Amino acid sequence: xxxxxxxxxxxxxxxxxxxxxxxxxxxxxxxxxxxxxxxxxxxxxxxxxxxxxxxxxxxxxxxxxxxxxxxxxxxxxxxxxxxxxxxxxxxxxxxxxxxxxxxxxxxxxxxxxxxxxxxxxxxxxxxxxxxxxxxxxxxxxxxxxxxxxxxxxxxxxxxxxxxxxxxxxxxxxxxxxxxxxx
Numbered sequence: 001x002x003x004x005x006x007x008x009x010x011x012x013x014x015x016x017x018x019x020x021x022x023x024x025x026x027x028x029x030x031x032x033x034x035x036x037x038x039x040x041x042x043x044x045x046x047x048x049x050x051x052x053x054x055x056x057x058x059x060x061x062x063x064x065x066x067x068x069x070x071x072x073x074x075x076x077x078x079x080x081x082x083x084x085x086x087x088x089x090x091x092x093x094x095x096x097x098x099x100x101x102x103x104x105x106x107x108x109x110x111x112x113x114x115x116x117x118x119x120x121x122x123x124x125x126x127x128x129x130x131x132x133x134x135x136x137x138x139x140x141x142x143x144x145x146x147x148x149x150x151x152x153x154x155x156x157x158x159x160x161x162x163x164x165x166x167x168x169x170x171x172x173x174x175x176x177x178x179x180x181x182x
Contacts, residue, residue: 063098079114086118097131110140112149119153 058076061067065081072088079087079099087093089107099114106121112132120126122140130148137153145151 058092061099095132104136 058078059073060078061081061083063080067081068084070086070088071083074090076092076094077087077089078094078096079101080096081099083099083101084103086103087101087105087107089105091107092109092111093105093107094111095101095105095114095116097113101114101116102118104118104121105116108122108124110120110122110126112120112126112128112134114131115133117135119136120134120138120140122138124140125142125144126138126140128134128138128143128145128149128151130146132146133150135152138155139158141158143155143157
């Protein structure tokens with residue numbers, strides 16, 4: 001009977017015990033491993049394509065960060081901390097829900113979820129979301145303000161980014177000459 005059990009392990013023990021059942025799944029992944037390797041090869045491609053887009057594009061200034069001065073960058077930026085000073089950006093700038101800014105912002109795209117006390121100059125668009133509190137003027141070709149947002153200031157929509165930059169230069173000149181008149 002031991003010989004029958006030895007021969008019967010492949011057939012008789014499968015229904016009686018679960019030992020061969022784990023062995024079969026072990027065998028199955030081994031045989032379709034080339035098939036499993038194909039989807040795995042596809043999945044990293046998708047993950048690799050996503051990682052550089054989100055990881056390489058956005059830098060985050062965390063909620064415990066306190067920054068004073070002029071900040072400039074050429075990559076997407078998310079501010080969750082506190083900034084006192086101006087920000088000049090060539091890409092997208094987001095002031096997160098925990099973020100606060102006292103100063104002017106110049107960027108291609110500006111998204112406000114937090115608090116800003118200053119003027120916003122965008123060459124493409126400004127989006128003020130429901131959780132935002134903005135005190136300042138907005139200069140951009142496209143402006144969106146979500147219901148529930150607090151906004152105090154004026155909006156001037158220019159047809160192009162060059163007009164926003166030109167207007168910004170005029171405002172700076174007017175600010176410099178105004179104290180001299182008084």
